[in-house]
Amino acid sequence: MLFNSYVFLLAFLPITALGFFLIGRRSQLFAAGWLAAASLFFYGWWDVRYLPLLLASITFNYWCAMHLRPRRHPRAKLLLACAIGANLALLVYYKYAGFFAASFSELTGSPRILLQIVLPIGISFFTFTQIAFLVDTYQGKVVESRFVYYLLFVTYFPHLIAGPVLHHKEMMPQFADRRIYRFSAREMAVGATIFCIGLAKKVLIADNIAPYASPLFEHPDAPSLLLAWSGVLAYTFQLYFDFSGYSDMAIGLSRMFGVKLPLNFDSPYKSQNIAQFWRKWHMTLSRFLRDYLYIPLGGNRHGPGRRYANLMATMVLGGLWHGAGWNFVVWGFLHGLYLSIHQVWANAAKALHLPVDAKPWKVIATLLTFIAVCIAWVFFRAQDMATALTILRGMHGGFGVALPDSVMHGLHAVQPLLARMGVSSYLGGGSVFIEAWGWIAFAALIAFLFPNTQEIVRRYEPALDFVPGAGNLSGRLGRALVWAPTRKWAVALGVLALASLLALNRPADFLYFQF
Structure with missing residues (x-):
């Protein structure tokens, strides 16, 4: 079910809200259960076959959390590792099994194995949300013994399909607040x-x-400069x-x-550097990668070399999170490279006392950051590496500069100048x-x-x-x-x-x- 659909706007949302506030007058627990049930219905609308998978994942992680709290299990660390491994194994199977099989076939030259695996919608988000919950439970940051509220925390329909990635400590105090069960x-x-x-x-x-x-x-064929940039932009x-x-x-x-x-999301294209971009784009994912990957890898605590390696590893894995393909690996690698270059530049600018706070400098920095992000988006969107490289070549003028005949005719006064600049024309469009x-x-x-x-x-x-x-x-x-x-x-x-x-x-x- 899509937010931008009549069935959601005219049926699901009003019925869910009406039931929630009516039941909330009598019982917070039953109102939370109603909202959780509505969220499961919302998820099952896409494909009811994957509803048992979601419920099994929730039940398994809740059981693990109960034995981790507060490190009750004699081998809590091992249990945490096994629970995280099970979550990642589920994610890897549904999201990456086909990619790994295809890559293995290409490397070995063996017949290609076709795996018909349908990716359950939202699996990355509910998996990451529950991994964060397990880690926080193990560290004693959160305690949750109410299954209905945990079920609501994971399945809450506004975030279930495409985020944000939630932390238990942000949500559970709100679900426990009686004020939300009264219409406002x-x-x-x-x-x-x-x-x-x-x-x-x-x-x-x-x-x-x-x-x-x-x-x-x-x-992509052989896109000219303006056509390539128009498609990418x-x-x-x-x-x-x-x-x-x-x-x-x-x-x-x-x-x-x-x-x-x-x-x-906080206007990321206004960013003046790539680090700022990642503080504004998919902010909860960036927070998750920082807290549960970059910092555990060592962050910036072991010198510049280790810091850059950690940045690269974090962003490459972040690229793979977005999709199973080498283009996503390249996209993540590029952003890791961007972040490393930014760190080197920031240190140099500080040492040389460059006027980075001047307005002209900020405008140039914003433009350069935007162009770098656009180049990386080519790999993010392209279906394969060949397509991405063709588009990049067009963006750099590798296939020339051309304008439609009708546009060139409208610019007849400057046609000689355009011709000297190498701008040609083509029919139609x-x-x-x-x-x-x-x-x-x-x-x-x-x-x-x-x-x-x-x-x-x-x-x-x-x-x-x-x-x-x-x-x-x-x-x-x-x-x-x-x-x-x-x-x-x-x-x-x-x-x-x-x-x-x-x-x-x-x-x-x-x-x-x-x-």
């Missing part, structure tokens, strides 16, 4: 506002820009608004129930070319110059505590776009919601569903 008009208004903005990002921007990205990655902003929209919708849905999810760059310009305007959702609702969004410095708007535009429960905002959001609903004829999956 304020919480409903804030949640609905955030949800409407997220829905608009998804259906009005991401889905409309997607057709200009797919042709390049599906049939279209995908860059499609992914941005798709994932940002989902994150907003998840937070908004949860706020309707009075529960605050951690922020997962003029309207598509203009539309693509029009959507890219519009998306860039929103992403770089407008406040993000948490900035818009910053006075009503306590979850901003998870983002240091968030909500510091400057400029007339930012101040004008601060949300408040007024009639003007109600009308504006009503129009936005209506436009989004009218665009739901063909609901499209969120890109992060495949991870």
